[in-house]
Structure formats: structure tokens, C-alpha cells
Amino acid sequence: MSNQRPWLNHYPAGVSAEIDINQYASVTAVVEEAFERFGQRPAFHSFGKQLTYAEVDKLSRDFAGYLTGELKLVKGDRIAIMMPNCLQYPIALFGALRAGLTVVNTNPMYTARELKHQLEDSGAKAILVLDNFAATLQQVVAETEVKHIITTGIGDLLGAKGAVMNLVVKHVKKMVPPFHLPHAVRFNDALSRGARHSLTKPVIGHDDIAFLQYTGGTTGVAKGAMLTHGNMVANMLQAGMWIGANLKEGQEVVITALPLYHIFSLTANGLVFMRLGGLSWLITNPRDMPAFVKELRKSGFTALTGVNTLFNGLLNTPGFSELDFSKLRLSLGGGMAVQRAVAERWKKVTGCTLAEAYGLTEASPAVCINPLDLKDYNGSIGLPIPSTDIAIWSEDGQALPQGDVGELMVHGPQVMKGYWQRPDETVKVLTPDGWLHTGDIARIDENGYVYIVDRKKDMILVSGFNVYPNEIEDIVMKHPGVAEVAAIGITDEHSGEAVKLFVVRKDPTLTVEQLKEFCRENLTGYKRPRVIEFRDALPKSNVGKILRRELRDEKKQAVAG
The missing domain is CATH 2.30.38.10 (Luciferase; Domain 3)
Incomplete structure (x- = not known):
């Protein structure tokens, strides 16, 4: 390995070459320090309700008390959390970590098949699920090792307003499919039961696993990346040192629109800003752009993390350009490539440079970040961060x-x-x-x-989420009308890339709509094909392997032509 590290000469002022990972023994130590230092500061905001650091401290301690005192879960046991950004998420997350458990972040949009794989593979003993997704869990839970189910409604921590919200979500908007999980405990009941138990703090060190963060692979089967407390502490210190000079302790309001179950949001918004005593403004449904812009107007935001799709969506939403950007100090784009046109327009509208970062689940995630004082978009993913x-x-x-x-x-x-x-x-x-x-x-x-x-891989990147062609092809091949299939990524102005299928039919009457319906039943939204093209044959190598690259090249030539 070459010892030359040319990037060090271009580090922003105040950023050292190395971090001291021994500053904290665990993620729990980071979180508990924040509780102590910033007790009265607001920590999380959702649907008009704010929780202080002291309140999150107490509630997460109660949840930890429930997990250890009532459920008798022990250090190293896995708990799945299946919910979007709402106040229950950080409470459950920090409670689980304080109990010494390993958190299995679970995409709430998973189909039954995807959920079953993750629960089986991780050996999770408990799961916390939002009511809206409990029907999916009901389909598969009997085939997993899950013994304990905790359910919650979106409004459960919002007081009287929350009770009304739960009724509207369930009965008016019909967003909660009926489910029957007879032994499930409600989240608020779990908290009150947990409050009766004292919490014995487990000894947690750098080698203990904090998260099983599932990611696809070239095989298409999702695998749990073992992210230890040491990995997470390191990345939080690395990213924290990089952006810290631009931010003020106890004064930041970060917009958390990317789901906290996604590693980028988890580390950047969930941990880096927590250590700074920041307020994380949770956005439950960022796809509702007009409502998102209304939230931004109320928040007094100073920082925003997101994927290219999100920044582009905001720029194209009426009212966004009229917001007050005078406090905005950090715009960080990751998860997928930031497009030059979006970055340039973002700078023009907000006055804040959109800094591109690069990471991957297996690196907790940050590897490279652009200096935040960069004058303009440079097409690079940045410099390697300290100790990297x-x-x-x-x-x-x-x-x-x-x-x-x-x-x-x-x-x-x-x-x-x-x-x-x-x-x-x-x-x-x-x-x-x-x-x-x-x-x-x-x-x-x-x-x-x-x-x-x-x-190098055939991976397709849809709005910052990895999609593996093998997984898509394996599912589509289960349709009785399909003889052969190949999945590739095509350029999409909204999501960066989208999935395109090339299909050779076994049943000549099979239609695009029938196949799309089959995909809707078996694949999460971002994995579903946007375009399906029927072919008489697919290009193959001399050993009969379908050549996706040829299909991609053909696509590129068609665009160029």
C-alpha cells in the first residue's frame, strides 16, 4: 500500500488526519453523554410535538427496562424496528442499544417475502412495528423466531391530538390494513411497564454489534452487515469532525427526511447531530412535497441531508424557493450521485453548496465527503475522511x-x-x-x-437504495408465464436510475400489466420495474450466461443515437 495520502493537504481547517476512537466505548456512551449535556434542549420534533433530550432519556430508559425486565432479552439479542421517521423510532433505537441489544433496521415497505428473510436471517427475538405494516408481519411471524411483538400507532406519543390522528389514519384514510396479532403489546404499555424495572447497564465495547444493517449483494440475497459499536462511533467521529467546524453546538436544526432505518440518515442525523445537541426534525413522508415544504417553513432549519432525488423534488415544489435559507449551513447529498444540474440549482436557490458525500452500508457508511467550503459542485465524491x-x-x-x-x-x-x-x-x-x-x-x-x-457490479441505484438484478430476476422467474428475464438500470430523471426488465415469454399472452402486478405483490416499490420490454431472445455468453452488460450498452447506444 502506498503511504502517500495526498488528500491530507486539502483537508478543511480544523480537520485532523486521525480520530481518537477511544473517546467513546460505544454508541450508548455517545447517546448518554448527549442526554446529560443537553437535557433541556429539544432533541426530536414530529407532527408538532417536540421531545427534549431529557424526555428521550427517560422514555428510552423505560423501553430498555421493558426489553430487559419484562421480556428478559439479554445483551446481543436482536430486535427489529419496522417504522418510518416518527418519535417512537429514536426511543426504541436508544432503548434497545442501552439494553445491549443489536438493532435490525427493517424497511417498513418490505413485502412479506422480504420481511420473512430478514427476520429469519437475523434471528430477531422481538419486533416493534407501526400498525400500518403489522398485516405484513402477521403473514410471516409464525415462521420466524420472533417471540415478542410491540405495535404502535403513528400518533401514540402525540397526546390527545395523536389519538385523533390514529383514528383518522385507520378509519378515514384507511392506511392500516386489518391485522390480528393477539399477543402484541402496545408501545405505550411497554413504556409504562418498563418504567417499573431498574436498568442494569450491560458492559458494551467496540467489538459488540450495534446494528445488523441489511444490504443486497451480487447474489441478490440481503445480508446483514455487522456494524459494531466501534464502527459506528468511528464514523460518527469522522463525519462529526468533518462537518463540525461549520456547525454550532446546541443550535442546529437538521431536517431528517431520509428514513432513519437507512444507514446514511442513521449515522448523520441520528448520531452526529445528537452529539452536537441538535434538533432532528423528523419528516415521516417526504414524498408529500407540499407538506414537506410547509414543515421546512416552520422549522428554522440549519442543515439538510438527502439524496439527489429529494433535493431535486424540493427545487421543483412551489413555495420552496421562497423559504428563508439564511440559517442553512449544511446541505449534504449522499446515497446516490448528486447531479450537476441539481447541485448548481440548489446553490442558486439556497445560497448553500450541496456537498456530495460517498459511503456504503459496509462502511457505516461515510468514506469520502467534499469540503463544505467548496465554492461550486466539482463532480467528485470528495476526500477520504479522517483515519480512512x-x-x-x-x-x-x-x-x-x-x-x-x-x-x-x-x-x-x-x-x-x-x-x-x-x-x-x-x-x-x-x-x-x-x-x-x-x-x-x-x-x-x-x-x-x-x-x-x-x-463494477450490476447493482442499480434507485433514489439511494441498492437494487440487485439477481433478486429481481429470481422473483420474476417465479411467474409461470416467464421463460427468461434480465434486469438492468436505466437513467431516470427523478430517481437517478430505475429498473428495466427484458423478458422472454413462456406464455405468449402475458401482458406488461400482468407482470407489473406480479412485481407489485412481491417487490418493494423502489425495486419494481418501471419499464418492461418483451424480447424473442436475450444475449448470452458462450456458457449461456445472460449478458446484462450488452443490454445496457445497447440502451446507451440507443440514447446516443
Whole structure:
């Protein structure tokens, strides 16, 4: 490995080359320090209700008391949390971590098939689920190891207004499909029961697993990245040091529109801003852009994290450009490539540079971030953050000279321990000395800035979520009318990329609509194909492997032509 780290010469003022990971023994220690230091400051806001750090401290302690005192869960047991951004999420999250449990973040939009896999694979013993998604859980829970179910309504922590909201969501908007989970306990009951138990603090160290963060893979089967307390503390300190000079302790209001179950939001909004005593303004449904803009108007926001799709959506929503941006100090884009046109327009409208960052689930997630004092969008994913080494490797594992194009490799304290119970998959991405294969093709310039050139994998990136063609193809092949299928990513102005299917029919009467309906039943929204094209045959290699690359190249040529 070359010891040259050209990026260090271009670090923003006040950013050191290294972090001290021993500052905190665990994520829990970070959270408890914030509770102590910022007790009376507001911590989370949702639907007009604000909770202070002291209130989150008490409620999360009560939840931890319930998990250990009533459910008798012990250090290392897994608990799944299946909900969008609402006040229950941070309480459950911090409560679980304080009890020494491992949190399994679960996308509430999962289909029954996807949920079953994650619960089975993680061996979760308990789950907290929002009522709106409980019917999905009901379909599969008997086939998993889940013994304890806690259910909650969106308004459960909002007082009298919340009770009305729960009724409207259920009976007027019909957003809660009927479910029957006879042994489930309500979240508020769990809190009052937990308050009766004293909490014995487990000893938690850097090697203990804080999160099983599920991500697809080249095989298409979602795998749990084991993110330890050490990984998460490291990434929080790395990102915190990078953006810290721009932010003021106890004065930040960060807009949390990306779901906290997504690793970017979890680390950046859930932890980095918490350590600063910031207020996290939770947006439950960012797709409702007009309502989102109304929330922004009320919030006095100073920071906003998101994916390109989100920034683009806001720019195209009436009323956004009239907001007061005078306090906005940080706009951080990650999860997918930030497009130049969006970044330039964002700067023009808000006066704040949209800084692009790069990370991946396996790195907790941050690897590179652009300096926040960057004058203009530069097309780069930024510089490696403190205590992070990167290199560009050839296909045969040799480090390439600066400027050459190859696979981006990452080494640092934020790199995961491995995939949960999948040593076979772990060895594919982690070298024996801890270098992580990102699967992204990149180059590094003479100043240490990194540019992504292409993706090595066939992965499709839809609004910051990874979609693996194998998983889509496996599902579509289960349709009796399909003989062969290939999935590729196509450019989409809203989501960056979207899924396109090429299908050879077994049943000549099969229609696009029938196949789309089948996909709706089996795949989460962002994984569903936007376009389906029927073909008589698909391109194949001499061993009969379907060549997705040829289909992608054909698509590119058609666009160019």
C-alpha cells in the first residue's frame, strides 16, 4: 500500500488526519453523554410535538427496562424496528442499544417475502412495528423466531391530538390494513411497564454489534452487515469532525427526511447531530412535497441531508424557493450521485453548496465527503475522511498509480466486521487485512479527490437504495408465464436510475400489466420495474450466461443515437 495520502493537504481547517476512537466505548456512551449535556434542549420534533433530550432519556430508559425486565432479552439479542421517521423510532433505537441489544433496521415497505428473510436471517427475538405494516408481519411471524411483538400507532406519543390522528389514519384514510396479532403489546404499555424495572447497564465495547444493517449483494440475497459499536462511533467521529467546524453546538436544526432505518440518515442525523445537541426534525413522508415544504417553513432549519432525488423534488415544489435559507449551513447529498444540474440549482436557490458525500452500508457508511467550503459542485465524491485510507486496485488486486482507473478500496475503523453468519460472502468483499471492496470503479486525482467512473457490479441505484438484478430476476422467474428475464438500470430523471426488465415469454399472452402486478405483490416499490420490454431472445455468453452488460450498452447506444 502506498503511504502517500495526498488528500491530507486539502483537508478543511480544523480537520485532523486521525480520530481518537477511544473517546467513546460505544454508541450508548455517545447517546448518554448527549442526554446529560443537553437535557433541556429539544432533541426530536414530529407532527408538532417536540421531545427534549431529557424526555428521550427517560422514555428510552423505560423501553430498555421493558426489553430487559419484562421480556428478559439479554445483551446481543436482536430486535427489529419496522417504522418510518416518527418519535417512537429514536426511543426504541436508544432503548434497545442501552439494553445491549443489536438493532435490525427493517424497511417498513418490505413485502412479506422480504420481511420473512430478514427476520429469519437475523434471528430477531422481538419486533416493534407501526400498525400500518403489522398485516405484513402477521403473514410471516409464525415462521420466524420472533417471540415478542410491540405495535404502535403513528400518533401514540402525540397526546390527545395523536389519538385523533390514529383514528383518522385507520378509519378515514384507511392506511392500516386489518391485522390480528393477539399477543402484541402496545408501545405505550411497554413504556409504562418498563418504567417499573431498574436498568442494569450491560458492559458494551467496540467489538459488540450495534446494528445488523441489511444490504443486497451480487447474489441478490440481503445480508446483514455487522456494524459494531466501534464502527459506528468511528464514523460518527469522522463525519462529526468533518462537518463540525461549520456547525454550532446546541443550535442546529437538521431536517431528517431520509428514513432513519437507512444507514446514511442513521449515522448523520441520528448520531452526529445528537452529539452536537441538535434538533432532528423528523419528516415521516417526504414524498408529500407540499407538506414537506410547509414543515421546512416552520422549522428554522440549519442543515439538510438527502439524496439527489429529494433535493431535486424540493427545487421543483412551489413555495420552496421562497423559504428563508439564511440559517442553512449544511446541505449534504449522499446515497446516490448528486447531479450537476441539481447541485448548481440548489446553490442558486439556497445560497448553500450541496456537498456530495460517498459511503456504503459496509462502511457505516461515510468514506469520502467534499469540503463544505467548496465554492461550486466539482463532480467528485470528495476526500477520504479522517483515519480512512483508500486505494485503487486492478482486477488482480494490485494497487494502481494515481490517476489510473480501477476498483475503489477502503480501509478504516468504520469498515464492518463482516456479514452476519455469511463467511462465504464476507471473504468476497473483505481482504484478510481489512480492505473493503466497494465494487465501484473510480480514480483519484493528484489532490486526493475521488471520482466514481462506473459500477463494477450490476447493482442499480434507485433514489439511494441498492437494487440487485439477481433478486429481481429470481422473483420474476417465479411467474409461470416467464421463460427468461434480465434486469438492468436505466437513467431516470427523478430517481437517478430505475429498473428495466427484458423478458422472454413462456406464455405468449402475458401482458406488461400482468407482470407489473406480479412485481407489485412481491417487490418493494423502489425495486419494481418501471419499464418492461418483451424480447424473442436475450444475449448470452458462450456458457449461456445472460449478458446484462450488452443490454445496457445497447440502451446507451440507443440514447446516443
